[in-house]
Amino acid sequence: MEVSTGLHVHLGHKHGWNLLQMKRFITLWVLVESRLIHLHRKDRGAERMAIWCANLLDGTCLARALFHQDAYxxxxxxxxxxxxxxxxxxxxxxxxxEHVDVTEIDQRESEFIENIWQYTTISELTDAVSGAEDEDGDFIRPALRVRIRGNKKSEPPTAVSPGTIEVRTMHGTLDADQ
Incomplete structure (x- = not known):
């Protein structure tokens, strides 16, 4: 297995997603992502992976709007x-x-999750967790890629928006300790 391989999982519903399901799944990912990286190979969190599998709290449009050190x-x-x-x-x-207690988690995660729950359409939420440009103008691709459009319920799938949430993480390995 080559180190350039990884785990890519596409999650979808036969009858589409609704806004509540998306908010709940994105919240779950925010809560587990850093722990998953901690449990897996060190190179998953390496700098070179930042543009391919960025953390939601760093590599999304919403994260840059909330947390970037540069005010501009x-x-x-x-x-x-x-x-x-x-x-x-x-x-x-x-x-x-009703779905998540943010009082016991990191302030940054809490603020991000609270913002996630403020979106009123699927399309706005999708845009918020999409990638953003880094300081060098390179496009950052979050490890969680949402490919869904719609209002309160997802629209029918298309080639560009197949109605799935894609999780891209973890390098491939044959090492039993990884």
């Missing part, structure tokens, strides 16, 4: 942030609290 970069990505009314925000936060 945060400003450029501000359009990725959720735009919900106060009523929608209160309803979404209540819905989030």
């Amino acid at each position: 970069e945060r400003f450029k990505r501000a359009g990725c942030k959720p735009r919900s009314s106060p009523g929608e925000k209160a309803r979404n936060m209540g819905n989030m609290r």
